[in-house]
Amino acid sequence: MTGSGKTTFIANATGRTDLKIGHNLTSCTQEIQIIETVLDGRTVRFVDTPGFSDTYLSDTEVLEMIADYLSAGYSKEMRLSGIIYLHPISDNRVTHHATKNLDMFRKLTGEKNLKNVILATSMWDKVTPEEGLNRELELKNKFWSIFIAFGAQYCRQNTSAKSAKQIASMLMDNEPFYLELQEEMGKDNKALKDTAAGREIMSQLSLLKEQQQRELTEMKEMLLRTAAEENKAALAALEEHYKKMMYGMEKTISDERRMNEEAARSSDEKIKELTERIHKLEKKGSCVVM
Template identity: 65%
Template structure:
């Protein structure tokens, strides 16, 4: 998730201090970064992606970014060795964004690949041992139960270079290289992004958001019609809120249109467009 410490983890494990790391409520990883290092004599590439529920990008944009990268990797027969899913143990509760993030993650990865996932809790220095242990138990017993049943592993990350490298070394030793479900759906089956499991999840969410935004816009229109004209401050506040809801509705409709337009493009066209923008130069 956004703010879980993905870039910080990569900075620790690689020793790179020049990575842009976010220290505010807004997300910092706006594009995909690939950072290489040596671990146990082996060259390891870390792919740092924006999270779903990002502060700057919609889930549609994040999924398209990840899908483009994975499609190019599939074309080059480049497989993953594992996925580190970071969750801050300092979060006092599991939000709607967090559960939605997990659902998207499962659809993107595929059930058969969950055994290659390490569910990693971060930011243990921000909680007491008792608080952290209680939250960890809730994650395992409730929110991560299905993933753990499919042999995903739950690991604590202590925030140190040693802890990060130990986690990665174990993952490399345990896992065989694999393709994500999204890669196979788009590469082998030549499905449009909209028609993949992850894409369908996004389309369901877009439909939900569209209905919610339209309802909010209608409510704001009714409020504006019924507001007393003499209460200028109330009317101005309502207008500002109304325009904000309109912007959100337009963004959702634009994302839906983008997914539908993307469906008519072939995989070859998507990859050629990606290569022309130079995003695959790191691979």
């Protein structure tokens, strides 16, 4: 998730001091970055992605960005050696966003690839040992139990370069693999919305749209009551909040449209490929029955 310390981890592992690291409540990484270094005499490339529940990007935009990168990697037969999922132990509770993102992460990765995942807790310097231990046990026994059952490893990550390099080294001898999302889009030629991760996003968008519609209806009723009471200050505040809610609804509809348009483009490309194949067969004098 945003704010879990992904870029800080990579800066520690690579020794890079020029990476933009966030130090406030807003997210910092707005695009995928590839940072290369040498560990134990081997070239290692870290892929730094924006997190889900980003400050500026919707989950749809983040997934599209990651999917584009993974699809390009699949076309060039570039596999991953592992994934590091960071969770700040300083969070005093696992939010709805966190559980939602875990579901998204599992579907994007695929159960068969969870053995190549390291679940790492960060920001141990911000909690007492007792607080950290209690949260760690809850994460492992409740929220991460499925991941660990499928072979994911767990470790703590402190702020040192040594810790980051040790965690990265744990993945370097893995057999390279494709994520489930890569195989769905590359091998099976699915549109993003039809992949497991895409279906999760579409389901979330549908639920979010229903919730926003209910809230907008309630807000309209409140605006009418406030207007009748002639409370200008309250009315102005409510109107401003209503505008923000409308923007949120428009963004949700836009994200839904983006996913559907992406699927339509994929269909058009398939039709184009099939048409070209038919033309080639016709030139060779073959007969195609459809």
